[in-house]
Amino acid sequence: MFIRLVLAFLLAGSVALALQTGQTLNDGIYTDQQAMRGQTLYQNRCASCHGANLAGRTGPPLTGDDFLSNWDTHPLLDLANKILKTMPRDDTGALTSQETADLLTYILQAGKFPSGRAELILNEAALNGVTFPRRAATQPKGVAVAPPLSLPASGNLAQVMRGILFPSANLLFSVQTIDPGVKKPAANAAAPTGEVDWLTWGGGVYRGWEMVDYAAASIAESATLMLTPGRRCENGKPVPVTDPDWIKFTQQLAEAGKAAYRASQTRNQETASESTNQLNDSCMSCHRVFRGRTHCVKP
Numbered sequence: 001m002f003i004r005l006v007l008a009f010l011l012a013g014s015v016a017l018a019l020q021t022g023q024t025l026n027d028g029i030y031t032d033q034q035a036m037r038g039q040t041l042y043q044n045r046c047a048s049c050h051g052a053n054l055a056g057r058t059g060p061p062l063t064g065d066d067f068l069s070n071w072d073t074h075p076l077l078d079l080a081n082k083i084l085k086t087m088p089r090d091d092t093g094a095l096t097s098q099e100t101a102d103l104l105t106y107i108l109q110a111g112k113f114p115s116g117r118a119e120l121i122l123n124e125a126a127l128n129g130v131t132f133p134r135r136a137a138t139q140p141k142g143v144a145v146a147p148p149l150s151l152p153a154s155g156n157l158a159q160v161m162r163g164i165l166f167p168s169a170n171l172l173f174s175v176q177t178i179d180p181g182v183k184k185p186a187a188n189a190a191a192p193t194g195e196v197d198w199l200t201w202g203g204g205v206y207r208g209w210e211m212v213d214y215a216a217a218s219i220a221e222s223a224t225l226m227l228t229p230g231r232r233c234e235n236g237k238p239v240p241v242t243d244p245d246w247i248k249f250t251q252q253l254a255e256a257g258k259a260a261y262r263a264s265q266t267r268n269q270e271t272a273s274e275s276t277n278q279l280n281d282s283c284m285s286c287h288r289v290f291r292g293r294t295h296c297v298k299p
């Protein structure tokens with residue numbers, strides 16, 4: 001009896017160990033049986049987009065170097081949340097925590113990470129402590145180095161601001177009051193405002209959280225447009241692309257866009273709403289210095 005108790009204690013101890021940080025995927029953190037459940041689920045709910053053998057189809061591959069290099073700098077929790085909060089991208093309904101854990105283990109098995117004796121549980125603190133083992137740095141296949149092509153600027157800065165940053169930023173700010181997760185019937189597609197606007201054409205094509213993802217990506221990606229040489233401001237003065245402050249604010253804009261994307265991926269209105277503070281700051285701190293009566297020049 002005494003021995004049994006000690007054994008139970010030791011076992012409990014090893015389970016607790018499994019929840020400690022510093023574990024990697026090489027430590028056998030799921031069971032074969034769990035991965036088999038995951039495989040069945042995968043075939044039913046994921047294979048149509050990610051391919052029967054996880055090699056990708058309309059969606060990206062969920063195995064191989066390109067996939068791993070997307071995730072191996074993150075704790076395993078991020079990959080779990082990507083699946084739980086944003087997949088499957090169809091109308092078949094959200095996944096449960098258990099389903100997500102099972103699917104994740106199937107992906108781990110396909111990635112040749114060893115199985116072990118305990119099932120993987122979707123425990124935030126635990127998964128946040130699990131990392132990918134260090135790999136030799138590989139140049140991801142198929143990622144070509146861009147040729148040194150630089151297209152000349154075609155709009156002035158104010159046009160880029162009003163045409164690209166303004167609509168995307170406003171969409172993100174609207175998350176402060178509208179929950180993108182609440183499904184509503186599409187607005188009357190015929191000219192909601194009676195004028196030319198962002199909704200009249202294609203207002204119902206991308207909806208909800210998907211729109212938030214795209215607006216955030218748009219902000220992050222368009223930061224580089226701030227640095228296009230040769231662009232002018234509305235008043236004809238050149239955009240100060242070599243000014244260290246200008247470059248700093250541009251980087252802050254890119255960071256704010258990336259942060260908004262990460263926040264959107266949580267599919268949590270409060271988190272996404274909070275991230276718009278950083279976005280707002282990034283717009284305002286540049287405007288404070290470079291906008292005003294003398295557009296595009298520091299006072």
Ligand code: HEC
Binds near residue numbers: 067
């Ligand atoms: C209707 C198509 C569709 C279905 C079904 C679907 N996905 Fe995806 N998935 C995508 C697309 C498109 C992306 C890339 C865009 C994005 O990251 O949101 C993606 C991205 C992912 C990623 C991130 C990959 C990376 O390298 O960044 C993971 C992980 C993932 N899906 C897992 C799953 C799992 C698990 C299921 C099944 C429950 C599933 N997906 C079902 C379309 C789909």
Ligand code: HEC
Binds near residue numbers: 156158226233235296
């Ligand atoms: C790196 C500096 C910088 C950043 C970052 C920046 N802006 Fe601007 N913005 C300017 C400057 C300079 C102008 C004036 C443009 C001109 O005169 O051509 C401007 C003008 C504008 C205008 C036009 C205002 C008008 O007079 O109609 C809008 C709208 C705008 N910005 C929105 C944004 C939003 C939204 C963000 C953040 C998502 C942002 N900007 C981030 C520098 C910046």
